[in-house]
Amino acid sequence: xxxxxxxxxxxxxxxxxxxxxxxxxxxxxxxxxxxxxxxxxxxxxxxxxxxxxxxxxxxxxxxxxxxxxxxxxxxxxxxxxxxxxxxxxxxxxxxxxxxxxxxxxxxxxxxxxxxxxxxxxxxxxxxxxxxxxxxxxxxxxxxxxxxxxxxxxxxxxxxxxxxxxxxxxxxxxxxxxxxxxxxxxxxxxxxxxxxxxxxxxxxxxxxxxxxxxxxxxxxxxxxxxxxxxxxxxxxxxxxxxxxxxxxxxxxxxxxxxxxxxxxxxxxxxxxxxxxxxxxxxxxxxxxxxxxxxxxxxxxxxxxxxxxxxxxxxxxxxxxxxxxxxxxxxxxxxxxxxxxxxxxxxxxxxxxxxxxxxxxxxxxxxxxxxxxxxxxxxxxxxxxxxxxxxxxxxxxxxxxxxxxxxxxxxxxxxxxxxxxxxxxxxxxxxxxxxxxxxxxxxxxxxxxxxxxxxxxxxxx
Numbered sequence: 001x002x003x004x005x006x007x008x009x010x011x012x013x014x015x016x017x018x019x020x021x022x023x024x025x026x027x028x029x030x031x032x033x034x035x036x037x038x039x040x041x042x043x044x045x046x047x048x049x050x051x052x053x054x055x056x057x058x059x060x061x062x063x064x065x066x067x068x069x070x071x072x073x074x075x076x077x078x079x080x081x082x083x084x085x086x087x088x089x090x091x092x093x094x095x096x097x098x099x100x101x102x103x104x105x106x107x108x109x110x111x112x113x114x115x116x117x118x119x120x121x122x123x124x125x126x127x128x129x130x131x132x133x134x135x136x137x138x139x140x141x142x143x144x145x146x147x148x149x150x151x152x153x154x155x156x157x158x159x160x161x162x163x164x165x166x167x168x169x170x171x172x173x174x175x176x177x178x179x180x181x182x183x184x185x186x187x188x189x190x191x192x193x194x195x196x197x198x199x200x201x202x203x204x205x206x207x208x209x210x211x212x213x214x215x216x217x218x219x220x221x222x223x224x225x226x227x228x229x230x231x232x233x234x235x236x237x238x239x240x241x242x243x244x245x246x247x248x249x250x251x252x253x254x255x256x257x258x259x260x261x262x263x264x265x266x267x268x269x270x271x272x273x274x275x276x277x278x279x280x281x282x283x284x285x286x287x288x289x290x291x292x293x294x295x296x297x298x299x300x301x302x303x304x305x306x307x308x309x310x311x312x313x314x315x316x317x318x319x320x321x322x323x324x325x326x327x328x329x330x331x332x333x334x335x336x337x338x339x340x341x342x343x344x345x346x347x348x349x350x351x352x353x354x355x356x357x358x359x360x361x362x363x364x365x366x367x368x369x370x371x372x373x374x375x376x377x378x379x380x381x382x383x384x385x386x387x388x389x390x391x392x393x394x395x396x397x398x399x400x401x402x403x404x405x406x407x408x409x410x411x412x413x414x415x416x417x418x419x420x421x422x423x424x425x426x427x428x429x430x431x432x433x434x435x436x437x438x439x440x441x442x443x444x445x446x447x448x449x450x451x452x453x454x455x456x457x458x459x
Contacts, residue, residue, distance in 0.1 A: 034163025336391015
């Protein structure tokens, strides 16, 4: 998720953060969402969607493995009705939907390590779910669809184990009205037309958290932002309404430079390509998804406020998408890093040096309330702007203490060692200790685990 408005995106996580198997709440920030009972390895989603009636008919095939003996399989699903379920090829007779969960009861208890498949047919009129963070999930646009999954909107359009630690590969097939393009995660592997319907099929082989899965539908044309990209360069595209094509080219003109800068600072871009979807509607904030970002037409200006958001969403492909926090309490590992990437781009683009960005952020924080624990902000405050800015300042403090060479070596090591996996603050501190030789826990503790704002780190 991009920076919010000032007022209101191989784990070694400690035992206090990840409950024991069988816990009803795998993450205390998301009670009632996700389960430790099983792990999904792959989702195969076939969606048929009618724009005029907002009617979704879906089939979800989940390939999964039990983590411990379980007598019931619980999935997240809200606002849609399951109509037919098979478990490993056999019809399921006992299942129920209550609140925001689909509960499936096998004929026998499934033992630990049992591989199984769930084949679920479902339908309904998808809608965003309301929660602490406003409306998230499947949302109708003026002429199309937007999915904003973070942090728990995935269940508004497919049955899932909705927890960031449960990462899987995906195949997403979307059949919708002719003359509309469906844009999903990963690589487009097929596109076909039949009568007044078109089908778009995407393959996302790299493991992905459910909140990062997305469907965008609109009258989009696909533009190459760096046509004829040289070997080693990442192909970049924009899916935009025809009338916004030139505005998108202008607004995203420096994104290829951002990509080169971030690859130099963080390590190789972790996916085959990158697409920005630009909606005809204005959006309050941009949105992140794996291999994708979603901007409103209002985010295409050359001004810094728009450009920093473009940089922020791109940085999430490393921090948030490839490396995903094992617990929402560690969301600073997403947002603090993406915010610091804004500052890095600011200096590279000749707008303002990193040190000046850090000083400006520190002054703003110093003038406000200091009552948040950035390393565990609580669900109500997980998208508080202070998580972003103090998280970025924590990284800047580390950089000042160890020097640029060690700092960027750390970021390269961090993204390489945890490529497409789950991460924690504890693991980052161990990695930083190893690369920099510092006592990183002592250095970062005031920034992450104390409410009082530490002094501004100075060179």
